Amino acid sequence: MLDDKKIEESSKVIKQLIQEGIITKPEPEVASFFLNKSQETLIVAERLKRVQEDERIKTNVWVINTSYYSMFFAATALLAKFGHRIKTDVGIHKTTYHALVYYFIKENSKIKRQIVEEYVQAVNEAEELLQLGEKKIKSLVEDFDSELSKRKIFTYEMLDDTQENKAKTSLERAKMFLREIEKIVNKK
Numbered sequence: 001m002l003d004d005k006k007i008e009e010s011s012k013v014i015k016q017l018i019q020e021g022i023i024t025k026p027e028p029e030v031a032s033f034f035l036n037k038s039q040e041t042l043i044v045a046e047r048l049k050r051v052q053e054d055e056r057i058k059t060n061v062w063v064i065n066t067s068y069y070s071m072f073f074a075a076t077a078l079l080a081k082f083g084h085r086i087k088t089d090v091g092i093h094k095t096t097y098h099a100l101v102y103y104f105i106k107e108n109s110k111i112k113r114q115i116v117e118e119y120v121q122a123v124n125e126a127e128e129l130l131q132l133g134e135k136k137i138k139s140l141v142e143d144f145d146s147e148l149s150k151r152k153i154f155t156y157e158m159l160d161d162t163q164e165n166k167a168k169t170s171l172e173r174a175k176m177f178l179r180e181i182e183k184i185v186n187k188k
Contacts, residue, residue: 010101045070077181150166
C-alpha cells in the first residue's frame with residue numbers, strides 16, 4: 001500500500017537523481033519503442049502460460065518475470081511520454097517505481113488529469129471521477145511494485161515452482177497495466 005512515507009521516500013530518491021543528471025529528457029521515439037516492447041513481452045508471457053497448460057512444463061517463474069517486464073517496459077514508455085528517461089543500469093527497476101510514484105502520484109501530474117478526462121467523456125460527475133482517477137493510478141503503481149517484489153522472490157529465492165495462481169495474477173496485472181498505459185501513451 002502506498003502511504004505518505006513511501007511517497008516521500010520516492011520524492012527524495014527522484015530529486016537526488018534529477019540533480020545527478022540520471023533522469024533526463026528522452027528522444028521522441030522512446031515512448032513508442034518501449035510500448036512496443038511491452039506489447040511483445042506480454043505476448044511472450046501469454047505463450048509461456050499456454051506452454052504450461054498444453055505441455056505441462058512448469059513456466060510459472062517465467063510467466064511472472066515476463067509479465068513484470070511487460071509492466072516495466074510500459075512504465076518506461078509512460079515516463080517517456082511525459083518527458084522522463086532514467087539513464088542508469090544500476091537499480092533501474094526500483095528507480096522506475098520511485099519515478100512512477102514521484103511523477104504520477106506526488107506531483108499530481110498529467111496522468112491523473114488524463115485518466116479523469118477519459119472518465120468525464122463517459123460520465124459527467126467530475127468530483128467522483130477525480131477520486132476514481134486517483135485510486136486508479138495508485139492501484140497501477142501498487143501493482144507495479146507488487147510485481148517488482150514478486151519477480152525478485154521467484155527469480156532469486158528458491159521457491160517451489162507451483163505458484164500457478166501467482167503467475168496468473170502477474171499475467172492479468174500486466175495485461176491491465178498495459179491497457180491503461182496504452183490509452184495514455186497513444187493519446188495524441
